[in-house]
Amino acid sequence: MELLRGICKLICQNKARSALLLGALLIFVTFCFMYVGGNINPFYSGMSIKPQSAQINQNETTKIIKKVGFIPFYTKKDMVYESKNPGIATVSDDGIVTGISNGVAVINLTVRGITAQTQVYVTENAVVHYDKGVYIGGVKNGKRNGYGVMKYENGNVYKGSWKDDTPNGYGVMTWKNKNRYEGEWKDEQFDGFGRLEYKNSYTYTGGWLKGGFHGYGEIKWKNKDEYKGEWKNGQMNGYGVFSWYSGDRYFGQWLDGNRSGYGEFIFSRDRSRYVGYWAQNLREGYGVEYISGKLRYEGEWTKNMYEGIGRLYIDGTTIDYEGEFKNNKPVFK
Known part of the structure; x- marks a missing residue:
C-alpha cells in the first residue's frame, strides 16, 4: 500500500x-x-501437451511437446515432468518418454500448479497369427495383453487394450462396413462409457453395461429423431426426453422403451399438449389436455381417450361439462 x-x-x-x-x-x-494466495490465478493460465496419446515400443522414445498459455515469468525449472507408471514408461526432465514394459503410462507436466496429462501406450510389438487375423502388440504368457492391434480377415480392426486375449479397457473397433465403436470394454463387450456409430441407423454416446445401453446416454437416429436420458438393459428406462424430427416432444418417464409413468407430450401439428400419466405409450390415468395453449380437458383417461370422471372446458376457464366420460364423450344421465 x-x-x-x-x-x-x-x-x-x-x-x-x-x-x-x-x-x-x-x-x-x-x-x-x-x-x-501465492498461486497463479487460473484465469490467466492455460496449458496443454501433445500428443494427447502416443504408442511406442519398448526402449523407444517420444517427445512430449508442451503448449503453455499465459503463465508469466515461468522458466524451465518450473516445468516438472512425471510418469505415474515408471515401470511402464519413464520421462526425463526434458520431456523425453522411454518405453520400459508393455502397458499404458500416464505422463504429467506441471507448471506452477497447472497440470496437463497424456497417455503413452508401450508395446512389445509382437506379431501373432490367428485363424481369424493378425495381432500386433503386447503379449504376456502367450496371450494378448496390454495395448495391441487386431486385424481380422473379414476387414474389422480393433485397436486398444487387451487382457487375457479379450478386449478390456479402452479401445476402438472399426468394422468393414464403417461402423465404429470407441470407448470402454470389459470381457470383449462394450462396458462403461463409449460411442457407437451405425452409419445407416444411429449414433449413441453414453453408458454401457454388458454390451447394452445403460445409465445416461444420447442417441440420434438417421431420420433425425433423438433421445436423451436414462437407459437400462438396452432400452429407455427412467427419465428421458424424446424429440421427433416432426417437432413432437415428450418429457417424462419410460419403462422398457415405452412412455410409462408421468410425462408431458407436446404435439407440433396443432400445438396441443398433454400432461399426465402414461402406460405403454398411451395416455392412461389422470391427465390434463391443452389445445392452443388453453385448458380443454382434465380428468381420467383410458387408452388415449376421455374415460372416467373429468371436466370439459370451452375457453380454458369455463366448464362446459363435468361428470362421467366414455369413449371420449360425456355420459348424460
Missing part, C-alpha cells in the same frame, strides 16, 4: 513522468491480481 501511495505522489509532483509511472502502476496491479 505504501508503494502505491509513493507512486501516486510522484505522479502528482512530476507530470512529465506521469504516463510512465502510470504504466508501471498498471503492470504492478495486474501482476498482483494474477496471484491469489
Whole structure:
C-alpha cells in the first residue's frame, strides 16, 4: 500500500513522468491480481501437451511437446515432468518418454500448479497369427495383453487394450462396413462409457453395461429423431426426453422403451399438449389436455381417450361439462 501511495505522489509532483509511472502502476496491479494466495490465478493460465496419446515400443522414445498459455515469468525449472507408471514408461526432465514394459503410462507436466496429462501406450510389438487375423502388440504368457492391434480377415480392426486375449479397457473397433465403436470394454463387450456409430441407423454416446445401453446416454437416429436420458438393459428406462424430427416432444418417464409413468407430450401439428400419466405409450390415468395453449380437458383417461370422471372446458376457464366420460364423450344421465 505504501508503494502505491509513493507512486501516486510522484505522479502528482512530476507530470512529465506521469504516463510512465502510470504504466508501471498498471503492470504492478495486474501482476498482483494474477496471484491469489501465492498461486497463479487460473484465469490467466492455460496449458496443454501433445500428443494427447502416443504408442511406442519398448526402449523407444517420444517427445512430449508442451503448449503453455499465459503463465508469466515461468522458466524451465518450473516445468516438472512425471510418469505415474515408471515401470511402464519413464520421462526425463526434458520431456523425453522411454518405453520400459508393455502397458499404458500416464505422463504429467506441471507448471506452477497447472497440470496437463497424456497417455503413452508401450508395446512389445509382437506379431501373432490367428485363424481369424493378425495381432500386433503386447503379449504376456502367450496371450494378448496390454495395448495391441487386431486385424481380422473379414476387414474389422480393433485397436486398444487387451487382457487375457479379450478386449478390456479402452479401445476402438472399426468394422468393414464403417461402423465404429470407441470407448470402454470389459470381457470383449462394450462396458462403461463409449460411442457407437451405425452409419445407416444411429449414433449413441453414453453408458454401457454388458454390451447394452445403460445409465445416461444420447442417441440420434438417421431420420433425425433423438433421445436423451436414462437407459437400462438396452432400452429407455427412467427419465428421458424424446424429440421427433416432426417437432413432437415428450418429457417424462419410460419403462422398457415405452412412455410409462408421468410425462408431458407436446404435439407440433396443432400445438396441443398433454400432461399426465402414461402406460405403454398411451395416455392412461389422470391427465390434463391443452389445445392452443388453453385448458380443454382434465380428468381420467383410458387408452388415449376421455374415460372416467373429468371436466370439459370451452375457453380454458369455463366448464362446459363435468361428470362421467366414455369413449371420449360425456355420459348424460
